[in-house]
Amino acid sequence: MKNLLSIKGIKLAACASGIKQANKQDLAIIELPPESHISAAFTQNTACAAPVEVARSHHSNTPSRLLVINSGNANAGTGKQGTDDTISYCKKASEVFSLKTEQVLPFSTGVIGELLPVERISDSFEQLKDNLHEDNWQNVAEAIMTTDTKPKGISKEITINGGESITITGIAKGAGMIQPNMATMLAFIATDIFINQDDLDKLLKTNINESFNCITVDGETSTNDACVLMSTSSSSHKFSVLNKQDKENFCCLLREVFIYLAKSIVRDGEGATKFITVEVQGAQSKEEAHTVAYSIANSPLVKTAFFAQDPNWGRILSAAGKTQYNMESLKIYVCDICVYDSLKPNTYNENDLKELMLKTDVIIRLDLGCGTNKVKIWTTDLSYDYIKINAEYRS
């Protein structure tokens, strides 16, 4: 993880509340200054977790001021008790931080179907308040991990007219149960730019579609996915009056933060030994490109072939054809070598290709030859360790 920059006015803290085993960081808070704007997207899984329902409701009512995030327990499938528990610790937090209950947004990640040790959470807020600091991004990135092997975070800075800079910092967690759907695993991205709610909402939507909605580890949409974009508006730079070039620069950096975090989740995918980019171009529609790309990115046969570093393009062809879109002009490239061209195998040196496949980062590219739409999806291979991690998750 790169060095994380503070965002003026945003204070963070993390602690070991006792949800996970003793002394493991598992609870974090992010406090926003009063003038902040916040935009949030949540999972579309209809069996979504209690904190997702509560956060969605709180967020729609009142400007949010405090994010409470726990790992080790998803508080999903926990019914009315799960909702009551969530509201209970939000209420406690609001008392400690002198806010309204609706100004507190709860987020959880971890095992599904177990009740939260709600008192341990409530009892931790005083301690967390005492430890609030602007430079605690790294600690919070660590506290929200579950099967992640490393924390995920990034900062970007842009100087406007040689004057004061705008800063963007984002953190995320996620390694398994990854195929976000119009939302994402837990990700928290903040900037100090002065921006209105509408613009912030648009930026969140656009960037999610090009980052967290372009990744998959195992095709699973979590019950707890959430992505939050926050702005303190503490910078003197107003988004709405930035000149074209500055606005483009800012949007470009913000996009880089989203994509970096999304890719970090894939790179840390459960058991992953490869980072695979699936590019589909020449599609008649975005939807077609998406469907074909995800069919390949989620194919266990393609993923095991890449784990074996075997350029078995027949499985890519089969996964593409499974979508029932027209494959008559299809070209398939593996690591930029054309292996299949319009209904027949292409001649290539298999040893050269096997050599290229030894790299950690590999590219599968399909040209459907039917149109101008394209997408990029990022995924992992499927290894013994994915089975190991998920067979032993609760044991």
Place this chain on the structure above:
Amino acid sequence: MKNLLSIKGIKLAACASGIKQANKQDLAIIELPPESHISAAFTQNTACAAPVEVARSHHSNTPSRLLVINSGNANAGTGKQGTDDTISYCKKASEVFSLKTEQVLPFSTGVIGELLPVERISDSFEQLKDNLHEDNWQNVAEAIMTTDTKPKGISKEITINGGESITITGIAKGAGMIQPNMATMLAFIATDIFINQDDLDKLLKTNINESFNCITVDGETSTNDACVLMSTSSSSHKFSVLNKQDKENFCCLLREVFIYLAKSIVRDGEGATKFITVEVQGAQSKEEAHTVAYSIANSPLVKTAFFAQDPNWGRILSAAGKTQYNMESLKIYVCDICVYDSLKPNTYNENDLKELMLKTDVIIRLDLGCGTNKVKIWTTDLSYDYIKINAEYRS
């Protein structure tokens, strides 16, 4: 595999033609008597194999008389050369067996993207003709295997009015790349009942939907799936004039043959240690039930949990909710123990449930509580051996 009964008039043969390693059976033929009817369904994968295209075309033109089936090479992704090769050996077979080329139906299964050793196939027809026998079903079931660990076949007999009996015999292959879509892996089912083409086509369609279209190993739809139902009409019993009870009995047995073969494919699923039945009831539509059941049956997280014999129902809940259907009245049962009831965990003895999960055959049942539609889908767990088999497939 049960003992397989002959169908009067249908002769079969198998040999080692040299497609696979030396001396492995890899080529089979099934010859039908002139008065036979044959109904066939093929994969809907748009990147379908050359033999699928040729068989589809031949089948629609002329009554089929000879099925040629090879394993070890799928002849898929092989373009015009693959089609030319297929027609070439169909022509050779038609000469040896004194038929029209269009009366020969080709079927292939095995690795994708390699050209067939077409001369080895053509050179084998004389030998195959010399070895034709009515009791060769077992040999053919073995010759069509790829990653299958055992041959799959079954016979059923029904006596009508205490007189002559009707016989049904079916064989199939398949272990990986299994989620047939309105078609199936290779399956060949024959009966001697006197039946017209329309009735035979209806029987094929109905039975496929309740058998091969209800299974998945890895969510992959093959380029080469095909299912063939044949009738020699050599029996004196006419399907169209059977009384209601006899017709029901015959249809019931035929259904049993389809389901037995479909289940055999799942039981032999690559790396499978469990046979999992996913039942979804209480759905508003068949489509809803299907979507929810397949979301669970293809979930790598559910499958690894069952491999670990861990009743981690949170993953079932998440896979159900991922479909975005209403889960507010959902009940989940694992091995008939209710683990989740309408938005909250149900109390149960986890040790009792773990004990039940040690069995090879386990049931996941969901009641969506929204309607009267239900489906059953059969699937496997996901084990280390699935990765091993598919990582080492071409090495």
